[in-house]
Amino acid sequence: MQIVDLRSDTMTQPTEVMREAMARAEVGDDVFDEDPTIHRLQDMAAEKLGKEAALFLASGTMGNLVSLLTHCGRGDEILLGDRSHIFLNEVGGLSALGGIHPHTVANQDDGTLALEALENAIRHSDLHYPPTRLICLENTQNYCFGSPLTPQYMDSVAELARKYGLMVHLDGARIFNASTALSIDVRELTRQADSVMFSLSKGLSAPVGSVLCATRDWVAKARKWRKMLGGGMRQAGHLAAAGIVALETGVDRLAEDHQNARTLAQGLKRLPGIEIEPEKNPTNILFFKLDHPQVTPREFLEQMDAQGVKLLLMEGGVFRAVLNRMVTREHTASALEIAKSILTR
Ligand SMILES: Cc1ncc(COP(=O)(O)O)c(C=O)c1O
Structure with missing residues (x-):
């Protein structure tokens, strides 16, 4: 996987x-x-x-x-x-x-x-x-x-x-x-x-x-x-x-992480239940919340994890996602697809 x-x-x-x-x-x-x-x-x-x-x-x-x-x-x-x-x-x-x-x-x-x-x-x-x-x-x-x-x-x-x-x-x-x-x-x-x-x-x-x-x-x-x-x-x-x-x-490649973070933030914003303000997250670190009628934050975390996407769930139901060199543009797109499949089922 x-x-x-x-x-x-x-x-x-x-x-x-x-x-x-x-x-x-x-x-x-x-x-x-x-x-x-x-x-x-x-x-x-x-x-x-x-x-x-x-x-x-x-x-x-x-x-x-x-x-x-x-x-x-x-x-x-x-x-x-x-x-x-x-x-x-x-x-x-x-x-x-x-x-x-x-x-x-x-x-x-x-x-x-x-x-x-x-x-x-x-x-x-x-x-x-x-x-x-x-x-x-x-x-x-x-x-x-x-x-x-x-x-x-x-x-x-x-x-x-x-x-x-x-x-x-x-x-x-x-x-x-x-x-x-x-x-x-x-x-x-x-x-x-x-x-x-x-x-x-x-x-x-x-x-x-x-x-x-x-x-x-x-x-x-x-x-x-x-x-x-x-x-x-x-x-x-x-x-x-x-x-x-x-x-x-x-140093020179950090801009890629920021770009992938922007792509991820904008994609997440379009998904039901996700609360994120992309412009508030200007570098490689994203914070977002989930308020979804069928999927609790813990379930989202576990279902993402079961499909290979690892996130941090912090106090107050806040998720953190940090883009980095190991996560390519293709990985970012695939993480978004997986999130979409969980939240639009
Ligand atoms: C802002 C900030 N300062 C310091 C540290 C500590 O670095 P280290 O994990 O190498 O001890 C971290 C680690 O995540 C951090 O985010």
Whole structure:
């Protein structure tokens, strides 16, 4: 049976070119900072994102955690979206391991945090308050329909941060989806942030890894936190080799995923019971609901799955479908046909 896996872009598998590059990679001990392939990846990433230096890490979660630990001390407070991945899906690592206090601000559907709400959330000095240290943004904002934050919005947040002496961390797990959707250079979206994490293992198709980019001094500190968390990975150049291919070949094709997402959203909208606003989902992530007289959301999920189309059913009966390199235009059309056959029976 043909499998069309729409649960996440983390399902992407390494390309043939990646597999070859991994096998051939020249490696060394990265804890000794002697892995030439990791150096190449880090230099490439820093250059692409317009930062001085970069650090290769095992995952996006580790990249975000290392960033927060590098920016904040115990008892410091960070401001972040109530629909952000760091707040919802990273096991509360910032509190458990860093003693960092998360202060959420409501995410709007376009992924932004209203500037006024953000400013109001910044603590003034008072004996009772934890000091605000950092603002975290996410671009694209996964749980806000995969929305890209614009450079203008990023500029406004950076200006606010500077006014109050705060740092800005960007969870840019899908930053290249954002720059693709906005048709701009990715640096337009990273220049405002003091630290940026991006994922190699999602739409870019590498099997493992994320990269953290910032100033040279900051990255030196982050490197120590990575070691403390057990993230010193020795001959990980074999993994970084795939990351290099991901950066060389993965970015330009993200537009295809966005196009397939648009096709899927428009097709789903025509089906009975499906509630989706295609224009609200501008990148590779779609969210929709089902209110159908004969088919419950759970039944839809199971019947799609039985025919090889895998979706995520989240809290509140919300479905998520994430387009990715493993899902072609033909797969997209076939997923739509299967959905239609279930909902129009
Ligand atoms: C926005 C965002 N940030 C961070 C992460 C964490 O990445 P990882 O799964 O590599 O830990 C994810 C994962 O889906 C994500 O969607």
